[in-house]
Amino acid sequence: MTEGSAARRIAREGAGKSGKAVAKSAESRSARKGTAKKGTARSGISTKSAATKSAARKSTSKKPARKGAARAKSAAPAHAALPPAPPALAYERLQAAHPDAHCELDFQSPFQLLVATILSAQCTDVRVNMVTPALFVAYPDANALAAAEQEDVEKLIHSTGFFRSKAKSLIGMATGLVERHGGQVPAEMDALVQLPGVGRKTANVILGNAFGKNEGVVVDTHVQRVTGRLGLSHGSDPVKIERELMDEFPRDEWTMLSHLMIFHGRRVCIARKPRCAVCTLNDICPSAPIFLGQA
Numbered sequence: 001m002t003e004g005s006a007a008r009r010i011a012r013e014g015a016g017k018s019g020k021a022v023a024k025s026a027e028s029r030s031a032r033k034g035t036a037k038k039g040t041a042r043s044g045i046s047t048k049s050a051a052t053k054s055a056a057r058k059s060t061s062k063k064p065a066r067k068g069a070a071r072a073k074s075a076a077p078a079h080a081a082l083p084p085a086p087p088a089l090a091y092e093r094l095q096a097a098h099p100d101a102h103c104e105l106d107f108q109s110p111f112q113l114l115v116a117t118i119l120s121a122q123c124t125d126v127r128v129n130m131v132t133p134a135l136f137v138a139y140p141d142a143n144a145l146a147a148a149e150q151e152d153v154e155k156l157i158h159s160t161g162f163f164r165s166k167a168k169s170l171i172g173m174a175t176g177l178v179e180r181h182g183g184q185v186p187a188e189m190d191a192l193v194q195l196p197g198v199g200r201k202t203a204n205v206i207l208g209n210a211f212g213k214n215e216g217v218v219v220d221t222h223v224q225r226v227t228g229r230l231g232l233s234h235g236s237d238p239v240k241i242e243r244e245l246m247d248e249f250p251r252d253e254w255t256m257l258s259h260l261m262i263f264h265g266r267r268v269c270i271a272r273k274p275r276c277a278v279c280t281l282n283d284i285c286p287s288a289p290i291f292l293g294q295a
């Protein structure tokens with residue numbers, strides 16, 4: 001399974017109910033940025049243009065505005081006035097709320113983490129952790145996995161979903177390690193992303209957690225959703241979101257930032273029903289008033 005599929009899934013989620021609230025928030029901010037800060041709007045051009053056209057249509061409409069519409073319109077600026085959460089304060093609060101935040105995939109070597117991360121695409125870490133012990137016994141290193149029969153690997157990883165493409169990626173990745181890196185996992189971004197089934201997100205997981213290198217920020221569906229709701233990222237392109245986060249947070253926080261956002265996204269800032277009332281960030285999060293029904 002490639003990360004492209006995960007990105008498409010994220011995009012679909014963004015079209016869901018909670019995604020609409022975030023989109024509304026992001027749109028408001030983009031519009032503000034477009035008028036207040038020259039050259040800083042990342043996605044403001046098309047949004048602003050659409051908003052302008054929409055406003056023009058509304059102003060020329062002869063129909064009297066409905067009561068509800070007037071209420072909705074007057075509520076919008078109240079939320080639009082809310083700034084993004086201050087990155088340093090958000091990080092500090094999340095660290096206090098999730099002091100045990102860590103990579104939830106079980107691994108004992110860079111190779112095992114690489115295998116587990118490939119398997120984690122569109123699958124829970126809990127499920128991956130149920131599958132990997134037997135897989136690592138059968139294929140303890142890159143040489144063994146490179147020589148594996150695809151059908152045998154498929155059987156072992158079946159329950160993680162997309163088992164055919166994942167088995168193909170695993171064997172291809174292991175073959176790449178054997179042929180180009182002496183069977184070892186490279187500790188460089190450029191080399192990692194050349195391996196089958198390995199994109200920037202997976203490479204960031206490996207570099208940050210197996211090698212202790214802060215090369216980037218892992219942007220998965222939780223990171224995208226939580227940072228979007230906090231006003232710290234915009235849009236649905238993981239690469240752009242990663243760049244925004246790299247600009248907003250110091251380099252030595254990048255790996256832990258992902259863990260904190262993922263922990264928070266799984267336990268508090270849940271996709272369908274965020275628990276804003278008990279969230280440590282509810283006084284600085286621009287989305288809290290919307291979810292709490294105050295906007």
Ligand code: SF4
Nearest residue numbers: 269274276279282285
């Ligand atoms: S206040 Fe609500 S939307 Fe904001 S981060 Fe917390 S749970 Fe998520």
